[in-house]
Amino acid sequence: MEASTTIRNMMANNRIVVPAYQRAYAWETPTEGSNRTTQTDVFLYDLESYRRSKTRSPYYFGHFLFEEAQGEFRVIDGQQRLTTISLFLAALFACLQGKRALTEDEQDCYKDLVKRESQIRFKTVDYDNQVFVDYVINQSRKDVPTVKTTSAKRLIMAFDYFKMMLSSQSEEYMTDMLRIVSQASCSTHPVRDEAEAIQMFIFQNNRGKRPSNLEVVKAQFMYAIHLHGEDQQQKDSLIDEIKNRFETIYKSISAIEYRINEDDVLQITLRVYFNSLWESGALDRVEKMLAGQSPLEFVQVFTDSLAISFEHLSVFFGEDERSNFPIHSLVTLGGIAIVLPFILKAYRFGLSLSDKNRLCVAFESLIIRHRLIGTRADITSRINDVYEAFSTEQSSIDPILNQIERLKTASDWWWAYWNNDKLLVVLDGEINHKTAKHLLWKYEVHLEGDGHRGYAQRRYSDIYRPELEHIAPTTEPSVHPHGYDTYNETFREEYLNCLGNYLLLSKSHNCAVGNIPFKQKLETYTHNFQQREITSFVSNGRVWGQDAIQERHDKIVAALMTML
Template structure:
C-alpha cells in the first residue's frame, strides 16, 4: 500500500499512465445537482488565496506507473476529464495570444489522450460514448443509457457555463485545478482494495446503499475467508456486482437502491426492511457467512435481471398495473414471481392480474389504515402458489374490511369525482362496452377530462340549464346534489376541448354533441339511458340506470378476485 501526495496534474501527467473504471463500479452518476457545486467551488477558489484539496482516490495497481483501476473516486476523476474537455473546447474558440505559454494540445495529451493512450477508460458499456464525446471531442453520439445521457449533459452544462466566463478566469480555473492537492492510495490486489474501501467509505455521504453493500461484502470476504481463498472470494463479489451494474444501466423505471429494497422486502424481512443494517443483522446470524454472501449477491443479481425483463414485458395485466402506477408494495411480489415462474408468461400474467386488483382496491379506497403491515404475511408466505395468493388477499381484505368486497362496493356507490381511480375505471368501462358492439373510429386524444353529465352547480348563482332534474327554482335538491352529481352514473370520459365546449348547456344540446362527436363509446350509449329522445331528461332514474351498468354490471365483477383465471 502506497500513499502519494500529488496534484491533479501530477496524477495525470505521464505519457503511458492511464486509469480504468472496472465494470463492477457504478457508471457515471453526477447530474445537475452535483455539477453546479463542482463549478461554483472552482469559481470561488480562484477569488481566494487558499489552496484547494480534492480528497483521496483509491487505486488498484494493475501495472506500476502505467495502468490503474479506480476503486474509489471514479465520479470525481470522470468529472475532471469531462470538465477539461469542456474548458479546452471553450478556450479553443478564444484568442489566446496574450497567453503564449498555454498549450491546448499539450493539455489534451495530459488529460484526454496521448497518442493511442486514452487517459481514462470508463465502464465497458459507456466507453464508446465517453471516448466519442469526451476523449475525441465529437458532439454527437447515439445515447442509449442514463449514464451516457449524464456524460453528454455534463459536457453541455460545463461548456454553456464556461462560455460566459472570461478567458483570464478560465486560465485561472485550469491552474487551480491542476495544482489541486490529492492523495492517491495505491493497492496491489482487490482484497486490499476491499479492505481500504470499507474502512474509508462505510460512513460516506454520497455512496448509494448498493455501493455500501458491495464494499461491506468485499470487506467481509476479506476478513472471513481462508488465506488461500481470499482473493477468489473477493473477486466473486466484484464479478457479481459487475453483472449487476451492467443490468442497472438498462433499467429506467427504478434506481438501484429501490431494487435493493424490493429484493430485501421479498427475501430478508418483508416490508419492515429499512436499511442495509437489516441485511447485516441477518448475515451476522448465518452459520456459513461466506456461503450466505455468495448466495445473497447471486439472488440479488437475478432480481435486477428480472426487473429488466419486467420493463421489457407487455403482458396485459402488467400494462394495466402501469396505468395505475405500480405501487412499491407490488415489486417484491413481482421479484418473487419471476423467480418462481422463470418466464412462464401465463402464470406471470395471472400474478399481475392479482396485483392489479390489489392495487386498484388500494387506490380506490385510499384508506389511512396500515396497508403494508396487513399484507406482509401474504408476501412472506408467497411461494409461487397463485391460487393460495389470490385467496390470501381475498380473505385478508374481507377480514380487515378496508379493502374488502363490501368496502369496494360502498366506495364505488359514493362520491367518485376526483377519486384517483376514476379515469382508470371509466377507461376500463370504455373497453368493456366496445367489446359489446359499440364501435367508433380509434382517435388519439391529447387530454381527457371527466365530464359531469348533470353539470356541477354553476358559480355566481347562475341557473342550471334545461333537461336536468331540478326544482321550480332551477336548483338541485339537496339529496340530488349530495348523492348523484359526483357518482359514477353521472361521470363520463370526454376530451378536454369537448368538455369546455358544452359546460352548462341544456341536456338536449349536450346529448346531441355526444352523438355527433362520440370519441368514446360511453358518450354514444348515453341515449340508451334516456326515456324520451324527443325531450330527453337526465334525472335520477337515468343516472341510476347508468350507475347500475357501470358498478353492478361491470366494476364489481371486473375487480373481484373471482375474475382471476389461474391455470
C-alpha cells in the same frame, strides 16, 4: 500525488480510474421543459459565480480519496465530481477548438487533463468506459450510441449539455473556465490496500449524502471477500464473479429505473431469498449475514439471486408488460412492491405467462381495494402464509388466488376489510384523482370490449397525458343557462366529485374545455367511448345534473365490480 494540489497537477501523468465497487455516474442533467435544478446545473453555476466574483483565491473542488495500486489511482470518494470535471473539460476543449486552434499551452493542458497520445487520464467504470471514450474523449461517434446502462446515458447527456452551454460562449469565457478548472485547488489522500480502500468507501459514503443501499451492499461484499478469502486466487476469482454479476445488474437497471427503485429490488430479493414478506432493513440483514458462519457463500448465492431478480424484472417491466394487458394494467397502477416477490417467484419457478397474468389480475384488484378503502389493516399478515408456501415443489398459484378471493368475499371482521361490500361503499364517494384515472381507464377498456371483440385492449399509455375532467365543473360557470344542475349544497357535496362526473381525457383537451357550458363541452366529447357515451345520459334535453351523473355513476361502478 501531493496532499494539497491543483486539478491539473492531480491528473497530469496519472491514470485515475473508477473501481468496480464504486457506484456508476449518477449526476443528472436538465431536460427540455424541466425547471428542476440538477447537479450539472449547480456545477456550472458555481464555476460561473466564481468567474464573476474576480476573487484571487483559487476555486476549490474538495477532497478526493484514492487507492494507489498497479500504477493507477482508483477513486474511493469524489467520483461524481471527477467524472463531471472530465466531461466538462472534454466539452470545453471541443468547443474551444471549434473557434480556433489550441495554443501550445492549451495543448499541454489538454494532455495533462484529458489525454496524452493514447493515455486517457480518467477512466469510468468498465461497463460504461467504451461509451465514455468513444463519445466524450475521442468524439469518434457523433451519433448517440445505443447504450445499455442509465449511467452511460447520463454521461452522454452531461457531455452534450456542457457542449450546448459552452458553444454559445465567447473565447474569453472558455479560456477563463479552462484556467479556473485546471488551477482549481483540491486535496488528496491515497491508500495502498484495496481492502482498506473499500472500507473507506463504505465509511465515507455513510456520512452526508449516501449512495444507494445496493451500492453499499456491493462494496460490503467485495470487502468481505478480501477479509475472508482463503488466498489471493480465491479472492480474485470471487471479485471477478461479483463484478460480472453487477455488470448484469446495472444493465438491467437501465431498463427498469423508472418503474422501480434499485433499493426496492434489493429488498424484494431479500424477501425471495429468505422466503418472507416480513423482511425489512436490507443493510442490517446483509451485515448480519456477513458476520455469520458462511459469509462468502452468502455473497455468492445472494449476488446470483440479485442478478436473477433484476433480469426477471427487466422482462416483466419490459417485453412482458408491452405484450400482456394484465401485466400492463398492474404496472400502470403502481405501488406494487408487495406483489413483486410473488412475481419473481413465478419467473423463477418457470410458470406460464397465463399464470403470471392471473396473478396480476388478482393482485391489481386487491391493491385497488386497499388503496380505495384506506384502512390500517395490514396486507402482509394476510398473504404471507400463502407466499411462504409458494415454492418450487408447490408452485400452483391457486392457493394465492383463493386467498385473495377470500379477502374479497369474507364477512368476518379480520378478513373483511377489502370485501365487495366495503368496495361498493367507497366507490360511491370521492376518490383520489390518480386512482380515479386508473378506474376510468379500466372503464374505457370495458366499453371498448363490450360488443367489439377482437380488438387489442387500449393501453394507458395510448392516452396522451391523461387527466381527470369534471364534466360539471367544480366552479359554476358564470354564463346562463350553462346546462348543468343547480349548484346547491347537495350537488356540490355529493355529485361534483364522484366517478359519475369524472371523465378521462388528454391534458390538451382538458385545458381546452375548462369551465365552458355543457353543450359546448359535449361537442368536444368525441375521442373515446366514455366521452361519446355522455350523450346517452342527457337525451330529451336533460341537463347534466344529479340524475344523469347518478345513472352514469351506477353504470361505471357495475362495470368495475365485474373487474375488481
